Amino acid sequence: MPKKRSDTVEREIDQNLKRAFDALASEPLPDRFTSLLDQLKAKETSDNASASDDQEGRND
Numbered sequence: 274m275p276k277k278r279s280d281t282v283e284r285e286i287d288q289n290l291k292r293a294f295d296a297l298a299s300e301p302l303p304d305r306f307t308s309l310l311d312q313l314k315a316k317e318t319s320d321n322a323s324a325s326d327d328q329e330g331r332n333d
Contacts, residue, residue, distance in 0.1 A: 278286075302310075
């Protein structure tokens with residue numbers, strides 16, 4: 274049967290994981306990711322405009 278970790282050990286693990294994640298999350302996004310996000314936003318805007326135009330055409 275596995276031994277249960279103490280609350281102190283659990284707390285230290287949690288704190289270390291949070292520190293590691295915070296350090297990673299504060300790093301800037303690579304240019305490639307930023308470019309991909311911009312492309313997705315542009316496509317979404319374009320798709321939404323097309324859907325809106327389609328709706329207006331049906332309402333006329």
